Amino acid sequence: MKRAFTVIHALGLLLVVFSIAYLMPIVTSLIYGDYVMLFDFLLAMLWTTAAGTLMWMLTRRHKGELSIRHGYLLVVAMWTAMPAFSTLPLLMMIPNLSFTDAYFETMSGMTTTGSTVLVGLDNLPPALNLWRHELNWLGGLGIIVLAVAVLPLLGIGGRQLFKAETPGPMKDSALTPRIADTARNLWIVYVGITLACIGSLKWAGMSWLDAICHSFSTMGLGGFSTHDASVGYFNSPLIEAIMIFFMLIAVLNFATHFIALRSRSFRIYRVDPEAIPSLTLIIGSCIGIAGFLWWQEVYPSFWTALRHASFNLVSIATSSGYASVDYAQWPIFAPLWMMLLTATVASAGSTGGGIKMIRTLVLVKQAGREFLKLLHPNAVDPMKIAGQVIANNIVFSVLGFIFLYFMTLATLTFVLLISGLDFISAFTAVLASVNNCGPGLGVVGPASNYQGLTDFQTWVCTFGMLIGRLEIFTVLILFTPQFWRR
Numbered sequence: 477m478k479r480a481f482t483v484i485h486a487l488g489l490l491l492v493v494f495s496i497a498y499l500m501p502i503v504t505s506l507i508y509g510d511y512v513m514l515f516d517f518l519l520a521m522l523w524t525t526a527a528g529t530l531m532w533m534l535t536r537r538h539k540g541e542l543s544i545r546h547g548y549l550l551v552v553a554m555w556t557a558m559p560a561f562s563t564l565p566l567l568m569m570i571p572n573l574s575f576t577d578a579y580f581e582t583m584s585g586m587t588t589t590g591s592t593v594l595v596g597l598d599n600l601p602p603a604l605n606l607w608r609h610e611l612n613w614l615g616g617l618g619i620i621v622l623a624v625a626v627l628p629l630l631g632i633g634g635r636q637l638f639k640a641e642t643p644g645p646m647k648d649s650a651l652t653p654r655i656a657d658t659a660r661n662l663w664i665v666y667v668g669i670t671l672a673c674i675g676s677l678k679w680a681g682m683s684w685l686d687a688i689c690h691s692f693s694t695m696g697l698g699g700f701s702t703h704d705a706s707v708g709y710f711n712s713p714l715i716e717a718i719m720i721f722f723m724l725i726a727v728l729n730f731a732t733h734f735i736a737l738r739s740r741s742f743r744i745y746r747v748d749p750e751a752i753p754s755l756t757l758i759i760g761s762c763i764g765i766a767g768f769l770w771w772q773e774v775y776p777s778f779w780t781a782l783r784h785a786s787f788n789l790v791s792i793a794t795s796s797g798y799a800s801v802d803y804a805q806w807p808i809f810a811p812l813w814m815m816l817l818t819a820t821v822a823s824a825g826s827t828g829g830g831i832k833m834i835r836t837l838v839l840v841k842q843a844g845r846e847f848l849k850l851l852h853p854n855a856v857d858p859m860k861i862a863g864q865v866i867a868n869n870i871v872f873s874v875l876g877f878i879f880l881y882f883m884t885l886a887t888l889t890f891v892l893l894i895s896g897l898d899f900i901s902a903f904t905a906v907l908a909s910v911n912n913c914g915p916g917l918g919v920v921g922p923a924s925n926y927q928g929l930t931d932f933q934t935w936v937c938t939f940g941m942l943i944g945r946l947e948i949f950t951v952l953i954l955f956t957p958q959f960w961r962r
């Protein structure tokens with residue numbers, strides 16, 4: 477019970493900090509003279525602040541350093557509570573919107589999944605559209621990383637929290653000796669690149685609102701748009717090219733970006749074990765799918781095929797989820813290949829989802845070791861990636877993660893099949909949710925959205941988004957008896 481009070485104390489403080497995020501849509505409401513929206517956002521900000529303050533005051537005697545178990549509990553609590561409070565503006569402003577759909581929307585935003593149940597996005601109030609995209613942006617690098625920079629100021633250490641939120645195989649490498657400094661540096665890079673994206677999209681012809689919103693969802697790889705037709709609304713090769721460039725930046729490790737900027741050298745990208753494999757796989761797939769679509773006569777020329785294949789493939793592969801055309805109408809090989817890439821191409825430390833490229837490389841290397849072991853049983857063959865020896869305990873951890881990943885996909889798919897959804901829709905909805913990439917195929921394809929799902933199916937996909945964003949272990953460990961033993 478004391479452990480729960482410590483977590484509630486920290487969660488209350490973080491909710492108060494999170495309430496500051498309402499300032500951006502509040503300012504937007506003032507700019508557009510929408511005083512109804514202004515009142516609703518002020519009310520939502522007040523309720524969030526009051527709830528956080530009450531939680532903090534009632535548990536202030538339990539203030540203390542977070543242990544590893546505290547970290548896991550707080551991470552899951554944050555990623556479930558903050559989307560709940562984020563629903564307040566949607567519930568107040570959109571008539572007949574259920575809490576299930578509102579929570580799905582905000583969970584999709586904060587986990588940077590980009591799935592939506594809303595229609596009529598073109599007519600949503602500017603402040604509300606900005607709120608959705610701000611959730612994409614905040615969730616992109618991780619609200620937890622922001623909290624790590626803030627927690628020391630509140631008297632709560634953050635290293636355990638940072639480890640709980642980033643359970644990848646390379647999580648212990650730090651940019652600076654203090655974890656708070658690391659978090660601040662990552663956010664500086666994140667904000668700087670976002671500003672560059674905003675300026676580029678405004679220069680390409682977007683309005684300020686569209687440029688800001690799409691930059692937020694591009695850098696967060698969230699895929700939310702201000703238009704029902706997504707990026708297809710603009711029908712601009714220049715806008716698509718700019719977004720491709722920034723999505724490729726966002727799919728790489730932001731620690732690598734920071735080191736490159738600090739050293740003023742691109743050499744670090746050649747040393748990064750994930751950057752070249754990720755970019756090679758994405759670019760090679762763009763050219764291959766473009767050639768396939770041209771060969772299948774989907775488009776009259778290779779260059780037209782390359783334009784549409786590149787934008788939509790990069791969007792899906794990086795787990796962003798934008799669409800410029802209805803790629804579900806392409807021959808089935810192309811969209812399924814794109815969905816497969818969502819699991820592998822994102823780097824650890826990026827805003828992307830899925831297995832991550834580093835785990836994919838570990839699996840490939842381990843497969844090679846097994847072949848060598850069959851031929852030479854007594855050979856000593858340590859695994860190395862980018863010249864770094866990978867300990868066997870990390871390899872076993874990756875294998876355990878992959879097992880849970882595929883079991884999660886299978887279990888949730890069967891649950892949706894039992895609920896009455898067809899196989900393609902069920903499988904791709906789960907794949908898109910767990911990989912945080914937005915649209916699937918079938919009834920949840922790019923030409924539609926998740927509005928047609930039942931409440932039960934919506935909650936299944938919501939859970940898939942949460943467990944995918946927190947990389948499975950962080951959530952499932954709470955259901956083990958060992959976690960709750962003293």
